[in-house]
Each structure stands twice: as structure tokens, then as C-alpha cells.
Amino acid sequence: MRDCQDTRMLEDTVKKILQARVYEAACETPISPASFLSRRLNNRILIKREDLQPVYSFKIRGAYNKMAQLSEAQKAKGVIAASAGNHAQGLAMAAKLMGVKAVIVMPRITPDIKVQAVRARGAKVVLRGDAFSEALEHARELIAEHGYTYIPPFDDIDVIAGQGTVAMEILRQHSGPLDAIFVPVGGGGLIAGVAAYVKYLRPDIKVIGVEAEDSACLKAAMAAGERVTLDQVGVFAEGVAVAQIGEVPFAIARDLIDDVITVNTDEICAAVKDIFEDTRAVSETSGALSLAGLKKYIQQTGAKDETLVCINSGANTNFDRLQHIAERTELGEQREAILAVEIPERPGSFKKFCKTIGKRMVTEFNYRYADTEHAHIFVGVQVKPGGDDRRAVIDKLRESGYPVEDLTDNELAKLHIRHLGGGRPRKHFDEEVYRFEFPERPGALMNFLTHLPADWNISLFHYRNHGAAYGRVLVGMQVPNGDRTHVEEYFDDIGYRYWKESENPAYRLFMA
Template identity: 65%
Template structure:
């Protein structure tokens, strides 16, 4: 299996479209991690992503008859732009089916490269189904984003370049982002065939960890739900062809949080002055967790900056969460007495630490609940601060890892609602398109009272919504049925401690 894949990689035709990207030392990261950290700069490709390699290589294997019919794919991002560029270079008509929720910048990039962008459905699966329908109706040639040996070979040229650029026997580990598996399977095959001593480590967003789930189950599995923050790797099932390689030649998979990804985006910016998309930064996030876990020093560790196709609107969210992901900010709920001098005592405990935000509203004549952000230098200092507040008889909840607190409560005003009954708190993901709110209100709002609603755009295809809905106990069965009918991903947060402290 390896030999066959490596031969394909060696014969892959990519450089008529792609460039050999630099392997750059990350000076700041290397100093902090006490290791030599190198970044493979695939964000510098003509389409700002490695996907061009696989798309072009696949097209060079097609017959003239297939090319004459035109090519088609379904994609919400980098594969779409890669195929559009490859088709432009070869003078081939390309149809790209994209979800209606695809950011306008990506749709515009496809059209700028001569591709025909067809917007269909709210999610990738709907776009894929429509692409397959058009393929059958028009006789088009379908180009899969990752589940194809020629795509895998094209992506595998990244590993070939790395071994040209750095001595293989000096590389301790390579960290590779994982979506459908096209990139990691090609790179793993090449590394393990030529330099089996190199550890091949996949990195996945914790809400789309399909390879980690497959390795645990020892078979391909389909995730019931996929988080879309790192949209470039938001895949529910590892590809069939990539799995043949990954199951035997990927040493391990590390999963990372959205906050850790945001911190990694900042790390890459600090060293390169480039802004990657979330999927493009997961390998750096995984590398940092690996170093912390292993305590390794003086090793050469390679990360892949896989893409830089991000929306400008998303940067405010990334900047906001980067401090938390780097353990530079603690978010706390603190209870202090509602009396003169209590706030002064609280501030004295904080000491010389900077307060990043402070939210308070009078609610109870005896106790005051404060939502506060505090600058810290490490996870240990965060734990120390919590201990100091507790010792001062100030009950404290550490909300730094609480999604409702970070995404919603810190941006809300108002506080507790008096005389409200049967309220249930839910967190939703709404597709960022006209009519999404109307569908929500038509499905739920006409039956039960909406008592709280908070939405904040963070530049992704889906918006995050927190809502309180008054549902009597006898209506819960019908209400749950309506939630399923709505079809939006949701999480109940009624038992979340932040609800009782600030909203309930």
C-alpha cells in the first residue's frame, strides 16, 4: 500500500499549478516551546491552501473526453477554490456546488477563477447531494475533495517537499490537520515509507474528530454532529481511501478546542504576520499540547499551516478567545456581599492583575454576583486566583471553559428575570442566511413564550444563539418534537451554573 502511494506521489503533477512552499522556523514559538518549531507554509499557495495540489493532480489523470464534459465538486471552501483554479489553468469548465451559508468571499473567489458557483442547501451534505445529481444529469466528472488516490498523491507532495527541505532523521514529529484525511494519508505514506522514525500526528478540532473516533472504534464511523468552527476540517467521517493508510501509519491523533485554535492563530501571526483560518492553525495547537504532555525539549517539530481562507469578521472572535486558549485570561463568577466596602476587598484580592471586563447588576440585597475577566499568565495562576477568592469567603465559579459564559453571558446585559416560570435555556447554531430566525420563530415562537434571546455574529457560516423558552412540564414532549422538526443543532443549558448565577 505504501509503495504504491509513494510512487503516485513521486509522479504527481502539481507544480504547473502549485508552488513549493517554504518551511519556516517559528522563532517565537521555538523559544517558548524550547524546541525547534517549523511551519510548512501552505497558506502561501496561489489559492491560499494545499487543496490546489490534489485538485490539479487529479485533473491531469482525466481523459480528454472527461475534461471536455467539465468537472464538478461540492465544497464550502478550499477544495472549491483549488478546483476552480486547476480548471482555469487547464481550460476546463468547472461547476462548484456550495451551501447557501458559504461566506461571500469564498463564492467570489470561485467565480473570479472562472468557476460556476451553484448555491444549494444550508449544509455540505445537501450541496453534495445536489452535485451528484448534476453529475448524473449533465455527465460531468466529479472531483472528490479527499477520498481519491490521485487527490491523496497530490496532497502527499507536501511531505516530499519537507524531506527535501529538512533532514528526515532530525525530525521528531509532524503535526497534520485532519478533515477527510486526504492530506494526512498522503503525508503519512511518504514519511513512513522513507523515514519511519518520524512520528505522524493528526490534529482535529474536538467537535469534528472523525479520525480519532475511527481509530478508537478500529473502523470508520460517522459523527452524529459536527462543529463548524474549523470549517475547513468539519467532516463527519474519514474517507475510505485515507482510512486504508491512516489506520496503520498515523501514530496518534490529538484533539484541540476552539480556544486553543484561536491561540494558535495568534501564535502563527506573531511569527509570520499571516492570518490563518482556524483549520490552518490546528496543527500548531496540537503541537503545543504534545509538548506540554511529553515535556520534550530540543526536538524538531513540524506543523502544517494548511490554509488562510478566513473571513475578516471572524477575527474579532479569534482575538477574543485567543487569550483564554493561551491561559492568559480567567473568566470567573464571584459572589460578594451586597454591602459597602465589599467591592474594594474583592479588588484587593485581584491585586495588580488587570481586569479585562466586569459585569454586575443589582439583584439581591444580600449577595452580588459578579462576572469578571482577569488577565493571568498561566493555568497555575488561574487556579491560584480561584483559591485566593475562596479563602476570602467569596464563592467562585471558574467559567473559563464554559461555552455559554464565553459566547453569550459576557456580552449580555439585564441579569435575572423576576417572576418567570418554566424557563428552559437552550444554545442553538443558526445557519447564517435570511429566513433562519423566521423558521425558528415559526416552529417554536408561536407555541411557547421566548423569554431570553441573544445572538452574536462571529464570522462563520453558523451563528450562535442563546435562548430561554417557557415550556410547562406537560408540553415538554411536544416541545422536543418541535426541536427535531426545526433541525438546528442545539444543546440544553438549563443546568449550566452560569444560568442560575446570572440569568435564572
């Protein structure tokens, strides 16, 4: 039973959604049936197409509605935001339509395609800092200097009301049975608006938040009973890469949502492919998040013959990212197993190995001669979804006498080892191996090297650009014994995210 204060907050939020001014800038987006996916998963799956907004994301709704509430004096001084994503483009377009000056402060690592998109919509772009926090601090300085009005991306009731019009459209467009709506979660503005409207009118419909597992700030807050700040935030689904759920969104949504589901990188990539196959739309990773959660919900609950809606929140993706996304889709669908297998180093071994796995597609095979007795192969094998077939392949190989290591869920193997050549060094030496996320900007590598002591030797280096704000880097270092216990102190000073991989089986089998 909700108390009076909660009921009043819910009613006030719904009233603001009904009064929201969004259609001077946004359009009413359609709901597309996902016919192929529906047949495959035995449920009726519908996709709310916010990727079809003029700025290719739902963010135009909240930005415009917030600006519509400003006084003439506030508009005359201009508006400002710190953003590297869809909020920046939504605010730029809203300001242009209203004839208001807009300043967007973006981190220097923001991909150029996003910078140009904001400028093309008439906003002034200021590049400052390497992280969002630095851009936000500079925005505050400009507010103090010029009197701009700050337009927040999610932590504001008028922004939430604008985003809530998505739910208003869903219930109007689909008046029949509806079991659940899946909503991508970053700062929480969208799910707060959707949950408020849906639960007020149709409390029987489940509202389920979906987060990337490495930026699950809402799930953490729900578990703690209060907002928490994540120590680290993953950036693959950059549109939802938020360390703390918004205060206002959490106050509204915490007692309204039915569940929060988290998904990994591979599951997100598979959902991007699913959306493309059913709609021919290329979703951004955070846009496909809700479908990834919907699929996981079906897998976990065994749901059948239900009507489920997911919100494709945006399509602002860099073309360069598509190669990496395509690499991970089969893993996300559990249709590929990545294995490290030891076979005898003698003629005919590969043929015998292929005969053992039977009539299965070998999707990848990497091998380099290492010694006269044994060979370690890095192999991809096509399997049936669900996990049972993968286990059957592994069991069959082991029964045939092959030592096998399952690397299907090993990030080091998927990001780096499968792309590295050269094999092991000729002589043994001690090496510390770490995986990093480097900001994609000039000087990032030099900054890293400058912080390392002069007597450390770089023994391994592999870099991959995924068309995102951060590149993935694998580094091996020969570290003098006196520095071994202080390695991570040096890395903490640099400020890049890192993971120790010296004992990772993929590294030990193929590179050590």
C-alpha cells in the first residue's frame, strides 16, 4: 500500500506527463512487431521505435519539455548541459527550435561524429577534460559566469515527464493485453516516467528495468534501499554509463518497478543484430539494452505466449563499432563456443580433432607452433543456443583425451587473444599482464608511458579501436622485483580502468 505522499508524487508525475510539451519537437514513434524474434522465442515481441526521433533518440522529449517550462528571462540568457551523448543532441535541437542559445560541454574524448552532430544542430560545443565529471565542473563555471540555465539529462521532474510520454504512446498504440515493458536504464529518467504512467493506468503491466551489468546503478540502489555510487562504470553501452541513479528518478521509480535485469556485452550485441533483422534499424548498444533484457527474462522465467514491449531508445552509434558488435553476436546468442584445446604436435592431429567435433562449423582456428610435443589451439565452434550443446562439445573432447579450457566468457580471450599473432616468447621471463581502457584521444598512450618507471620494459602491447570513447589495450611489462608490489599504485595514478590478467588461462595458454 502506497502512503499519501507517494500517491501524491505519482499523481503529480502523471499529470506532468499528460501536460508535457514534446510534440513541437518530437514525433510519435511507431511500435514495430519483431516477427522473426517472436516466432523464435514463442512470445509476441514489440519494439517501441525511439530510434526514429529527429535526433535518433528519446532524449529530445525530456530536453524540449524542460525548456518549455523556462521563463523568457532564462531563455534569453541561454541554456547549457554537460553531455557526450544523446542528451546533447536533444538539447541542441530543442534550443534551435526555440531560438535559444545552447552551450554543450563535452569531454575531449567524445567521438567526432557526436561533436559534429551537436554543432550541426546549432549549439556551441566546448571540449573540456577527459571525463564527464570534468566537463560538468566546467559547465558549472560557465553558469556562474554567464547565467546559463542548466538542463539536466535525467534528474529533473520536467525531463522525466517528457520521457514519460513514451509510455503514454505505448498504452494508446497497444490497447490489448500487455504483460511487460522493458526499459533501458542509465540515470533513470526514462524508467521513472514510464513506470509512473504505466502503474497509474495499468498496474497489471510489469515495468522491468534493464542495465548493463558493469553499470547497474539502479540494481545496486534497489539492493541497498538507497542510491549508491558505483566504483567503476563500463563504457560499452555508453548511453547508460552512469555511476549513480538520479535522485528524482529513484524516488519515483523505486516502488513502481517490478524487476531490474542486467545483461552483458555479448547479450547486448546479439540484441543489436535481432533489432536489425526484424526492423533493418541499426540500434546503438544502449538502445538494444532493453531487448537483451527481454530475451533474458524469457530465458529465466520460461515465459510463453506473452506480449512484451521493449524500448529501442536510440540509434546514435559509430559505424566503426559495428565490426566489434558483429564479432560478439554469436556469443551473445550462445551459438558459438570459444575453446582452448591441447592437441599433439604431430601430422594429422588437426584432422583427427575436426573428426572428433563432428559435422559442426569451425568458426575460428588460431594456432602457432610452440614446442615439439603439444600444440594449443584457439578454436571457435558453432553450437546450439542454451549452453547444453556447448557442454556436450567440451565433454566429447575431454572423453577423447583432449585437455579443454572454455574461454567463451573470457573477456581477455575475446578482446585480444583471438586477434594476436606471434605465440610465446623464445625464452621464459617474468611478465605482468594488464588489460586497460584508454581514452580515445591524442596523448593517451604517452600519458600511460610517462607514468611508468624508466626501468620497466613493455613486452606485449595490443590495442583495438571499437569506435567508442575508449580503446581496449592489453599490456605486458617486465617489472623489477622491487616494484612488483607497487604496480597498481602507478596505474591508479594514471586514472585508466584496468584489470590484472597475468593468471588468465587464455594468456597462460597462448602467450606466456
